[in-house]
Amino acid sequence: MRMKLWVLAAAALIAFGMKRHYATARADDLRWILSPTAHVAGAMTGATFTWQPREGYFSRDRLFLIEKSCAGVNFMIAAFGMLVVALLHRVGSGRSAARVLGVSLLASYSAVMLVNAVRIAIAMWLAAHPAALSTFSAADVHRIEGIAVYFGGLVLLYELAQRLDRRVAPVGQTP
Amino acid sequence: MNRSPRLRVAHAFRRTALPLASYYAVTLAVPLANGAARSGAFVAHALAVLVVPPVAIIVACMVHALFNQVSGVITPVSAKRLCSSGIGLFSGETTPHRPVGCTIGRIETS
Numbered sequence: 001m002r003m004k005l006w007v008l009a010a011a012a013l014i015a016f017g018m019k020r021h022y023a024t025a026r027a028d029d030l031r032w033i034l035s036p037t038a039h040v041a042g043a044m045t046g047a048t049f050t051w052q053p054r055e056g057y058f059s060r061d062r063l064f065l066i067e068k069s070c071a072g073v074n075f076m077i078a079a080f081g082m083l084v085v086a087l088l089h090r091v092g093s094g095r096s097a098a099r100v101l102g103v104s105l106l107a108s109y110s111a112v113m114l115v116n117a118v119r120i121a122i123a124m125w126l127a128a129h130p131a132a133l134s135t136f137s138a139a140d141v142h143r144i145e146g147i148a149v150y151f152g153g154l155v156l157l158y159e160l161a162q163r164l165d166r167r168v169a170p171v172g173q174t175p
Numbered sequence: 176m177n178r179s180p181r182l183r184v185a186h187a188f189r190r191t192a193l194p195l196a197s198y199y200a201v202t203l204a205v206p207l208a209n210g211a212a213r214s215g216a217f218v219a220h221a222l223a224v225l226v227v228p229p230v231a232i233i234v235a236c237m238v239h240a241l242f243n244q245v246s247g248v249i250t251p252v253s254a255k256r257l258c259s260s261g262i263g264l265f266s267g268e269t270t271p272h273r274p275v276g277c278t279i280g281r282i283e284t285s
Binding site for chain 1: 191193194195196197198200201202205220223224227228231
């Protein structure tokens, strides 16, 4: 129980650190997340994103900028916290605690790249087809699409984590 | 709304409770704690954040129910496997003939 509390405290500290970093960061400071996102989004859409200092990754042919607000750091924090809570029952020792935190961090980083790239690909498609949802403004469509994709991504990540968690050895039988 | 769709939606909400809670915590609770409530832009954004996920869950349940009706025979899901998760579709120990929850990604069609 005490170890679980330590893990929760460590997770809260990591999430706070990410949030602080994101609040003060410029686009240049977020290349660790913008760069892989731009590469995955480029592979999905066929667009070429080039780095623009202090702005982000820009696609000239699609006129689309992946900037700081597109980084998905909030999604990563939500995914990280969710995975830590979902895997908390596996924490028993210091080693398993470090494993849960590490796996959650890696999985949330991988998920943010994929989900963000999907969100950007859909946003680019919606931008190219503005008449598809003409009752909403472009900003509203972008907002609703972002919320739906991020939340859907969280649900899928949670389902995947639950499925994998059931497949590996039950708690107490891990080597 | 009859009992079955209501149950389906309730199960879906129970199943997505943790993702929903973590999403709300990051997108609503943290900005509110930082005093974002004074901003009009945040209020509009918060409204969308509050409404879209539950609507998405309900729409997903409806689409899934329609898909079930259209696709015909569905083999019963392994109730044992679902129950073992603790947040699965079935809280009891009986094996239902048809899944009652929103079972995205868990139904094995024959």
